[in-house]
Amino acid sequence: MLTQLTVQNFAIVRFLELELHAGMTCITGETGAGKSIAIDALGLCLGERAEGNMVRPGAERSELTARFSLERNPAARLWLQQHELLQEDECLLRRVITAEGRSRAYINGTPVPVTQLRSLGQLLINIHGQHAHQLLLRAEHQLTILDAYAGHQELLQGTRNAYQQWRQSQSELQRLEQERSQRDARRQLLEYQVDELDQFALQDGEFEEIETEHSRLANRGEIVEACQASLELLQDGDDITLVSLLNQTCHRLDDICAMDERLLPVNQMLQEALIQVQESHQELRHYLDSLDLDPERLSLLDERLSRSMALSRKHHVRPQALYAHHQQLASELAALSADDARLDSLRDELGHLHAHYIEQAHRLSASRQRHAEELAQRISSRIQALAMPHGQLTIQVQPHADATPSALGQDLVEFLVTTNPGQPPQALAKVASGGELSRISLAIQVITAERIATPSLIFDEVDVGISGPTANVVGKLLRELGRSTQVLVVTHLPQVAGQGHHHLFVSKHSDGHETETLMQRLDKQGRLDELARLLGGDQITRNTLANARELLQAAE
Structure with missing residues (x-):
């Protein structure tokens, strides 16, 4: 499980330190505030390609650190043990990127090739991006989905x-x-x-x-x-x-x-x-x-x-x-x-x-034919609940x-x-259609995530093209998944955000010379205000607050 993420001098983030918990965590914010920056930073910790323009302007380097608990992850513990990198029940991934585009990778303080970050990262976290529905159109990706579900x-x-x-x-x-x-x-x-x-x-x-x-x-x-x-x-x-x-x-x-x-x-x-x-x-x-x-x-x-x-x-x-x-x-x-x-x-x-x-x-x-029938039935049941x-x-x-x-x-x-x-x-x-494909993709991601032993899942704006009652169903699906797996969801939908066990808010500030992105954990009142903003826009009214309160009460 991801327990901490520290981001320093990355893009428009000066410094960010997040403490993360089990359950479903929702990340919301204004358009352009950089809701996905934390996900991008985490991706670099997991071995994605680094470039010099990722470093905050004026800084010499970016430093990104992700801390994971290995308490319920025997596969990651075994990997670390085989590579002589195991240290107790925690794992610390660190990536340093210079303004010139050079990068260094570390696992538990030991310098390692970036390929090892990728190899270990697959055992720690699974990221579902907002463009997953486009991949769904590819035959090879459909085969990968079926094999992942079958687990053979x-x-x-x-x-x-x-x-x-x-x-x-x-x-x-x-x-x-x-x-x-x-x-x-x-x-x-x-x-x-x-x-x-x-x-x-x-x-x-x-x-x-x-x-x-x-x-x-x-x-x-x-x-x-x-x-x-x-x-x-x-x-x-x-x-x-x-x-x-x-x-x-x-x-x-x-x-x-x-x-x-x-x-x-x-x-x-x-x-x-x-x-x-x-x-x-x-x-x-x-x-x-x-x-x-x-x-x-x-x-x-x-x-x-x-x-x-x-x-x-x-x-x-x-x-x-x-x-x-x-x-x-x-x-x-x-x-x-x-x-x-x-x-x-x-x-x-x-x-x-x-x-x-x-x-x-x-x-x-x-085996594929046997599991294909089972998976198709489960996906059909899910998409029917998603306004189809x-x-x-x-x-x-x-x-x-x-x-x-x-x-x-x-x-x-x-x-x-x-x-x-x-x-x-x-x-x-x-x-x-685009909206239908998005819903089908989300249903598939939720179902296959239940079969994958990765202890942490990230959904980065996978609810694009979904609204109304359907969004409420999506939120419930993700919250249900969060009972057994750590789930992080970047969303713009109040119906999804209201289902979260935790809520992070992303904001962007500028003094006319520099721009900076901040992220803060919301308390109950903060969640009400943010859900009301998502429901009614910038002006929070008595009605939007009442609707926000209903969303939170329905999730409890």
Whole structure:
């Protein structure tokens, strides 16, 4: 329920703070005073589009705040909890608009995208505008009304899910079929390339190994010569070698260490060096003895190295990347083959998905037809009470099995009406006058509002084109609705305003330089005066006051 609305520097409002209560609250005022400004401000709090010209002239920004109680709104509490924005049993929506047209949105003090205001706002309040009867002429809006009344959200979602699955598969099938010729050409190329690389069968890391071994075999003469020379220097030479020199040094130090033990560490290091040199000699000898000098192996490596280089140039990759390139091409070829297999399975799958969609659409259609009859009867009863004694509304639901699937099913919904006996039902636009259409729209809004779980409803001058006894019926309808739901009504009719549990009066003041709109809560005497004004114009007489008193007494 909306408990407070604060408006600052918005349009011709300098500052406005409203405390709102349960029941039916009527908003009246002089023509041009800005009776709908509070509704417009609330709409911005609920995520409607903001513009810089909404800011009061001379102000830097507008600030709009709406406070809601969540005591009887589990859906809004759940939404806030899921978005980590829940704070106790209240919700505060805030919108700031700068004169340059920029805006910021907040939920419970946390900055949020405007889309989140819209999403949450649908769970907090429902606004019925004065132009709703014009929307009523649209077939898609008539379908929306029927679905809202039926409340078959699970059937709608089931149909929507089935449609999306079918549509996704159909799009994939179309894509695969359109790309088939390109895919065939690409597959032929890949088959040739992969087969060529398969025959060569280069392994991961093999090119680097080939390069290393080839370099070793190609330079085997230099390697052997260097190794033999090193062996000569280490130990195999006939003259002086490292081993002989180290042996001599160690023998001489053995004698000297007996004279001075401080040389023992030096002697120990030389002994270890001698061991290292002897082991190095053995390892080098072993390497030389095991060195493969097979010229056929070199020829084989040379051929494989050359082939690797040639294939890498052909495929425009580095030789080191040839193996990875081979794997990539093989994967792409496998994917193309999978696409062909997928194409065959999709054709079968699409038939099953379409059959599932038709089943869901039929269930939805059956629910619509069942609720259409019930809703039509209720609307007919309401409009007959609204000075259309012979009014009869029929809701026609026509399933079209051959129609292209849509997320909303395959039904064509049309509201038909007859206002005089003996006339066949016809489309609203052909039969109903402006006043009749307004009454039909109001009846529909009241009936559907009873089915919607939104705890607050706003009717913005929906009683346009209604007067006299009919206006009294409208007022009673809205007051009855206000017993279970918070209802705010912007009206110019005293018969409607007299039915309210609360009454707000809008006035406009000007000092010749600036204009400002104010809104105040009326006490009992204030209500009498305002109802008398609505009944008789600017001059309040004893008779208009008496009539106003009768209206208030009739509502109690």
